[in-house]
Amino acid sequence: MVNGSDVWTEKYRPQKFDEVVGQDEIVKRVKSLVNSVNLPHLLFAGPAGVGKSTLALIVVKQLFGPSWRENYLELNASDERGIEVVRQKVKDFARTRALGNVPFKVIFLDEADALTREAQQALRRTMENFTSTCRFILSCNYSSRIIDPIQSRCVIFRFKLLEKKDIKTRIDFISQNEGLNVTQEGFDVLYDASEGDCRRVINLLQATASISPNITPDLVGTIISQAKPSDIKVVLEYALAGDFVNAREKLLDIMLKESISGEDVIKAIQKEVWNLPIDNELKVKLTEKTGEAEFRIVEGSDAFIQLEALLAAFVLAGEGK
């Protein structure tokens, strides 16, 4: 059993530009910006686990050397509740001058697309106010969710999904260091379960290695099934059988225990509909309802009410099946 002395995603996080895999063009351009010292604000857009935070960390390490921690503030927009918090932290941080010979500090605002439009407007003011002492690196999944004025103040980099061979390179490197034996089939299962998210692949690898250094497809499968969120299918089966009350109980239970958001549930339902034992015509109707529910979650204020409404539609469909 490999116990591991550190979280591998951190232990094996690339520390230099040359170590980053799969984003060659971006790395080249960011590197040249950093070398010129006159760094603009940066916006990193792209899916999860492709290297956005890693590159941001490399930028500050390159800029500040050993004193990077003093000159770097990391905030996560999906955790910081209001823009007020962000503003206060930014203010406190930006009040003092940067150490060393770089004239500014760096603030990394992760998941910036989680901010509301109003918060983004306020953020933009903050960016302007502190522009002489701070540079911002923003990361987001979709740049379309970042308001134009912020986009126009940043140099935008679009990260692409890592290719399988890139992730393989990284996994091979880790396996060698940790003395693991990863079979090709084992890697295939790891990769398929992670949807190209490198952080997730490494987490799965470490979780599997905590059982045995031989990473076989079966073992990976066991870990995945243990770490998999509960099946939303049960909820839908209750609903189709006409038991609305139990369906919603179960749904609330799963959402609370596993910290799943309404939007995650909708995604799972949308995928699950086609596996249900009902007529294809009904599947079409229910998918339509699911789409409407997803839209209303975005527009409304209480996702659970929207999910209940969708479950009620499933109950109705169940009667006609």
Place this chain on the structure above:
Amino acid sequence: MNLDNVPWCEKYRASCFADVKGQELAVDKVKSFLRQFPRKKAVVLHGGPGVGKTSLAYAIAAELDAEILELNASDLRDRDKINEIVKPASEQQSLFRRSKVILVDEIDGISSRDRGGLQALLKIIDDSSFPVIVTANDIWDKKFAKLRQKCDLVQLRDVDYKTILEILKDICLKEGCKVKEDVLTSISIKARGDLRAAINDLQLAGKHEEFEQIGDRNKETSIFSALEYVFKNAKIDVEMLRVFDSVNMPIDEIFLWIEENIPLEYKGEELAKAFDALSLADVFRGRIYRHQHWRFMVYEYFLLGSGVASSKKYNRTGWTNYKKPTRILKIWLQNQRAIRKKTICQKYARYCHISVKQAMKDWLLIRFLLKGKEIRERLKLTEEEAEFLDRKV
């Protein structure tokens, strides 16, 4: 002027800072703006309708013993008018004993295509040697970017219902009109932070006795009888339209009560229809939050009452034991139980540069990663946290 015909919301407009109720923070900010004038020459008072923006502007003038020059959004397009007002204001200040304040009310009315108007306003601010006060519902619109740079921003909050209630009582005393306490309370709550609307409602209640009677008749309406009315009757009548008027409960709570009890009365198609009405009501609620468009409240109440009621095909009889909403309690209980999970995820998230939300989602996987003693020390996990990790699922 004969004050009898003046709307009460005008008659009782604040005339000094002390009169501006429920906006202490905003008043402080305005005072500091005035002290530091002309560091910034203009102040934007922004907030929902009826919270006291214009009143505060008049109070500022009164405090400064200044004359108010009021411009509305349409004046801003009229160059002559601007010159007529602003020129004297900027040039002749020393000749007048009384100082001046320029008020540009309801700037939202200006269209984003009409760049001229906003430019005119910016020029006024630049040229004026007197404080400029701008009021707006939504100052975060793109088109106000330049304006925001030039101004101090002061937000006025929605007035809470207790403050509204006090003001209404005070007015009743001065007008010598008797309105029952529970009617006043209901008006205050229904106003949802809009003080002007509350005062207008009060004036109506004071004038028309039948309004008072309606309040009287419904005064004991509890949520239980409202639920019964909605769930048992298929017919939509005037009563149904205001079924929640006299329920002394915030609308968000009414949502929860309806949500909890729909499945007790409805099955199948009726269930789906009722939840569809509830779901639409929630969509309007979301839009209110997002756009501060409070008028949508009408539809919220309508859908919760008549919408849910009309989902049924026939009248119900008999008695139903309606249940208290349980969802909020369940959420709270779960959060209590998962408090260790949360603190562990916070430490992990910080260490691994991800959000706490993401860590919570990956929890089942993270449990495997945090088995080793060394890792736990690295993350500075406490003994309780380590114990929680070792516990069987």
